[in-house]
Amino acid sequence: MSESLKPVTAIKAPVHLEFSYTAGRASTRFLRGMAQGKILGQRCPECGKVYVPPRGSCTICAVPTDVEVEVTGKGTVTTFCIVRIPSDSLSIDPPFTCAHILLDGADLPFFALIQECPFDEVRMGMRVEAVWVPKEELGPTFESIKYFRPIDEPDASFESYKEHL
Amino acid sequence: MGEHCAIVGVGQTKHDTLRVDVSMPGLIREAVTKAFDDAGVSWGDIDAVVLGKAPDMFEGTMMPELFLADALGAVGKPMLRVHTAGSVGGSTAIVAASLIQAGIHKRVLTVAYEKQSESNAMWALTVRIPFQQAIVAGAGGYFAPLIRAYMARTNAPDDTGIRVALKDRLNALKNPTSHLTFPDVSYEMVRDSPMLWDPIRYLETCPSSDGACAMVLAAEDAAKTSPNPPAWVHATAMRSEPTMFPGRDQVNPQAGRDCAAALYKTAGIKNPRKELDCAEIYVPFSWFEPMWMENLGFAPAGEGWKMTQEGATALDGDLPVNASGGVLSSNPIGASGMIRFAESALQVRGLAGEHQVPGAKKALGHAYGGGSQFFAMWVVGSEQP
Numbered sequence A: 001m002s003e004s005l006k007p008v009t010a011i012k013a014p015v016h017l018e019f020s021y022t023a024g025r026a027s028t029r030f031l032r033g034m035a036q037g038k039i040l041g042q043r044c045p046e047c048g049k050v051y052v053p054p055r056g057s058c059t060i061c062a063v064p065t066d067v068e069v070e071v072t073g074k075g076t077v078t079t080f081c082i083v084r085i086p087s088d089s090l091s092i093d094p095p096f097t098c099a100h101i102l103l104d105g106a107d108l109p110f111f112a113l114i115q116e117c118p119f120d121e122v123r124m125g126m127r128v129e130a131v132w133v134p135k136e137e138l139g140p141t142f143e144s145i146k147y148f149r150p151i152d153e154p155d156a157s158f159e160s161y162k163e164h165l
Numbered sequence B: 001m002g003e004h005c006a007i008v009g010v011g012q013t014k015h016d017t018l019r020v021d022v023s024m025p026g027l028i029r030e031a032v033t034k035a036f037d038d039a040g041v042s043w044g045d046i047d048a049v050v051l052g053k054a055p056d057m058f059e060g061t062m063m064p065e066l067f068l069a070d071a072l073g074a075v076g077k078p079m080l081r082v083h084t085a086g087s088v089g090g091s092t093a094i095v096a097a098s099l100i101q102a103g104i105h106k107r108v109l110t111v112a113y114e115k116q117s118e119s120n121a122m123w124a125l126t127v128r129i130p131f132q133q134a135i136v137a138g139a140g141g142y143f144a145p146l147i148r149a150y151m152a153r154t155n156a157p158d159d160t161g162i163r164v165a166l167k168d169r170l171n172a173l174k175n176p177t178s179h180l181t182f183p184d185v186s187y188e189m190v191r192d193s194p195m196l197w198d199p200i201r202y203l204e205t206c207p208s209s210d211g212a213c214a215m216v217l218a219a220e221d222a223a224k225t226s227p228n229p230p231a232w233v234h235a236t237a238m239r240s241e242p243t244m245f246p247g248r249d250q251v252n253p254q255a256g257r258d259c260a261a262a263l264y265k266t267a268g269i270k271n272p273r274k275e276l277d278c279a280e281i282y283v284p285f286s287w288f289e290p291m292w293m294e295n296l297g298f299a300p301a302g303e304g305w306k307m308t309q310e311g312a313t314a315l316d317g318d319l320p321v322n323a324s325g326g327v328l329s330s331n332p333i334g335a336s337g338m339i340r341f342a343e344s345a346l347q348v349r350g351l352a353g354e355h356q357v358p359g360a361k362k363a364l365g366h367a368y369g370g371g372s373q374f375f376a377m378w379v380v381g382s383e384q385p
């Protein structure tokens, strides 16, 4: 078939994304906290649940969550996945483990990478802590936390986090 | 519900990794032409068009409904696009049905599609946005932790997912539209396939497909003149919930349970496992079969895996699930939900061919999307309600 009659089946046209993001009040507090190496959440005045990151209101009670609370970077792995498949948009080579982490004092799981630990030694109930980027690199972004790593504490019992699965 | 709604035409493309033989409009026309042949109608008989597809980033084409309007025969007619992430094919069919049930239109064409080969859904689901928590490594990375949580909560045998995948892949061999077919598939072949998102193996995962599904829905009068037996809509339901809130049960979401309860109530179903003859459920990763069996009330909480292990969901079981081969075998994401709805209609019309469940009179079509947060379901039957 001559070139001019061949079907055009693929034109590569990469997409680039640039964001101008207005965070809103609750996310602003959280992102400003990130820039200071702090994890800030908000407590619901009615049910007492702590949202990290905060959303500005409680989904269950439909009231503003205006009480700010700081949580430490320590938490418990509730569940996880070992990723063994590469992706263009990841800066890390598989295999690696990402987990749902229930931060102490929070009531929402946080999604994060687990590092400084063999990928296949991550387990449900494992105790971990946040590892931050160097101080001069802190900014109003989730990326201020590099990843989580294990800490030398006994595993949390299944009972203690099963409500969060 | 006012008017009754019937499904009088169903069409699907051959689903495949790379349908470079057709453009997006061509892909859609392939499904629509088949649905029209089934329904014995042509473009002039259609009053309105309802289109559904998954997020635009999944194929890199923004607002495709704009340039598809003429290919869909929508010029001079009402046209709607629906979007509810992975459940969109189901909610699109429900929106189309509601236009008939409300007495607004006599015949509605509804179409859902995805040409995944034109972009990269894994990339679209893994975009790093610094002001949001990263969803790491695609849909598998999102759903694998939920599967692990289900396994821990129920102590289900480790090979439950393998058995689901084997069953669906055997069913797919009986369906000419299937994308993935492994003629020599075996328990060992699934078990030994590589882990992609541990605990999800390669053969327990849905593919990325190019494909489309179309249905012609008709009001009672129009249905009575159609050449092939219709399927009647007995009930529809949709529910949604936020991705994250404290105490959210992501394994057995409230929105799914509420949606099923509302659906059965409208359909007059008291015991779904007894009263439904088969089900087409959105199972993109094998373990979602037992999870949804519980969510949909076919099994008590914690016992969905028993249905798989006992063979209840096999083609010759008491509740065949995904006789078509399911999402594990064909996954043009935007269309995947509508394919579930369409396959349930084919079953009660007796037109499912080699994967027909003998004597099926009442069937469930189910779709879910987002972070297990959007649900769309219908019950269809061979008898007019």
Ligand SMILES: [Zn+2]
Pocket: A044, A045, A046, A047, A048, A049, A058, A059, A060, A061, A062
């Ligand atoms: Zn509250």
